[in-house]
Amino acid sequence: MPTAATKRKPNSPNIMVIISDDHGYADRSILGVQDDVDTPALDRLAREGASYSNAYVTAPICSPSRAGLAAGSYQQRWGARWFTDSEICPEKVPTIAELLRNEGYTTGYFGKVHYGTEHHGDRGTPPQHGYDESFYGLAGESMGRLNYLHHSEESVEEYGEAAVPMAVQPLWNGEEPQALEGFLTDAIGERTRAFVAEHADKPFLATVAFNAVHNFCWQLPAEELAKRGLPSYEDWNPGAGEYLDWYDGAISPHLENGRAYYLAQLELMDAQIGLILDQLDALGLAKDTIVVYLTDNGGSTCNYGVNLPLRGTKYTLWEGGVRVPFLLRWPDRVPAGVVREGLTSSMDILPTALAAAGANPAAYAHSDGRDLLATDGHEALHWDCGWQWSVRRGDWKLHWVEPGSPVAEAIRDVEHAEPGSGYFLSNLAQDPAETTNLYDAEATVAAELAALHAAWVADVGSAGVESASVS
Numbered sequence: 001m002p003t004a005a006t007k008r009k010p011n012s013p014n015i016m017v018i019i020s021d022d023h024g025y026a027d028r029s030i031l032g033v034q035d036d037v038d039t040p041a042l043d044r045l046a047r048e049g050a051s052y053s054n055a056y057v058t059a060p061i062c063s064p065s066r067a068g069l070a071a072g073s074y075q076q077r078w079g080a081r082w083f084t085d086s087e088i089c090p091e092k093v094p095t096i097a098e099l100l101r102n103e104g105y106t107t108g109y110f111g112k113v114h115y116g117t118e119h120h121g122d123r124g125t126p127p128q129h130g131y132d133e134s135f136y137g138l139a140g141e142s143m144g145r146l147n148y149l150h151h152s153e154e155s156v157e158e159y160g161e162a163a164v165p166m167a168v169q170p171l172w173n174g175e176e177p178q179a180l181e182g183f184l185t186d187a188i189g190e191r192t193r194a195f196v197a198e199h200a201d202k203p204f205l206a207t208v209a210f211n212a213v214h215n216f217c218w219q220l221p222a223e224e225l226a227k228r229g230l231p232s233y234e235d236w237n238p239g240a241g242e243y244l245d246w247y248d249g250a251i252s253p254h255l256e257n258g259r260a261y262y263l264a265q266l267e268l269m270d271a272q273i274g275l276i277l278d279q280l281d282a283l284g285l286a287k288d289t290i291v292v293y294l295t296d297n298g299g300s301t302c303n304y305g306v307n308l309p310l311r312g313t314k315y316t317l318w319e320g321g322v323r324v325p326f327l328l329r330w331p332d333r334v335p336a337g338v339v340r341e342g343l344t345s346s347m348d349i350l351p352t353a354l355a356a357a358g359a360n361p362a363a364y365a366h367s368d369g370r371d372l373l374a375t376d377g378h379e380a381l382h383w384d385c386g387w388q389w390s391v392r393r394g395d396w397k398l399h400w401v402e403p404g405s406p407v408a409e410a411i412r413d414v415e416h417a418e419p420g421s422g423y424f425l426s427n428l429a430q431d432p433a434e435t436t437n438l439y440d441a442e443a444t445v446a447a448e449l450a451a452l453h454a455a456w457v458a459d460v461g462s463a464g465v466e467s468a469s470v471s
Contacts, residue, residue, distance in 0.1 A: 230264070
């Protein structure tokens with residue numbers, strides 16, 4: 001097996017995958033949709049690389065989406081569909097980090113981890129699925145979130161019953177716990193840049209998983225609140241009321257200044273991305289580095305993200321739940337400022353990276369993704385959460401939600417999101433906002449898509465992903 005010290009292959013680029021959390025589809029200033037947004041670093045990536053206008057993740061929530069991205073495969077192949085059954089891929093299925101490490105890459109993971117229910121030492125932790133270096137928090141231990149400001153045993157003791165929902169547990173540095181009483185977004189950026197500086201002479205994979213812009217966005221440094229004229233907002237205090245009552249007041253439409261808190265977190269994350277891009281320039285690595293940016297699921301409207309012109313939000317299979325910002329920059333190899341309209345998936349990152357690294361295609365032949373630099377996109381994409389599913393082929397999308405689903409009802413009650421009910425067929429070229437249900441009018445198309453999805457379900461649920469060597 002190649003060691004981390006292996007020198008760069010000819011034309012073997014670094015790979016940097018930047019993942020944000022719940023970033024609204026419309027919330028980039030280059031789009032001109034929202035005039036309150038300022039994202040110069042993301043705008044720079046769009047100007048200097050490719051923007052994918054029909055890019056998707058594999059689930060409308062973080063855990064299964066992140067699992068699919070890591071393996072470059074539909075996570076339903078190992079039974080991951082919703083919060084209740086999501087886990088990272090089994091050992092027989094290699095992750096992007098394991099495969100690139102086989103190609104001589106040094107691998108680093110920095111930020112949020114949330115594939116499912118992982119705990120220290122589990123495969124879901126970065127040291128156990130291919131990362132040589134890591135600095136991370138296990139969000140699955142804290143209701144899917146990480147606190148932006150506090151991570152220590154002292155904070156756990158101080159928060160008491162609120163420690164889990166407020167996510168203040170210590171972080172991890174590899175296999176060792178690490179306290180952080182400071183702004184997490186800055187720490188993720190700093191650790192990423194330290195890794196890049198140390199490994200500038202060798203090919204590397206850097207996975208950068210920001211907690212931003214997940215709720216609760218009021219957790220900002222005091223100086224940022226003062227600079228922006230924003231009041232502080234208190235985390236849950238068990239002595240002051242029930243958690244769900246407090247939570248309802250801490251999300252849209254009940255949180256005063258909610259959009260301003262969200263935008264502050266977005267701007268501060270963008271600033272860290274800008275510093276990373278500046279460092280690549282300063283080290284002469286920009287042309288040797290593929291940078292990919294995306295978010296883990298559609299923007300969360302309960303957290304004041306905006307997904308216009310798309311319908312829906314995180315948790316749902318409307319376009320606003322699964323279509324995401326997706327940018328790829330590789331100077332001199334990807335045209336600057338180009339917009340690519342083919343069906344694109346987060347699963348494509350793995351085969352794109354492996355192909356660029358010069359790996360034998362057999363090493364990633366099991367992937368459901370496609371090399372973005374060699375193909376125009378997928379013929380069809382599928383989603384399946386158990387209680388809701390959808391399929392897109394070309395401009396057509398068929399969407400189904402189990403009528404009376406208790407999961408759907410909980411999402412309506414707690415997250416103020418509407419998943420829909422029953423079948424909904426749309427032509428996204430004519431109706432990107434999914435306003436008109438064509439299910440009855442286009443019965444033949446609906447039947448074709450239903451049959452296509454049934455065949456996909458049979459495929460992913462039959463033999464599972466074929467194993468590939470990770471040694």
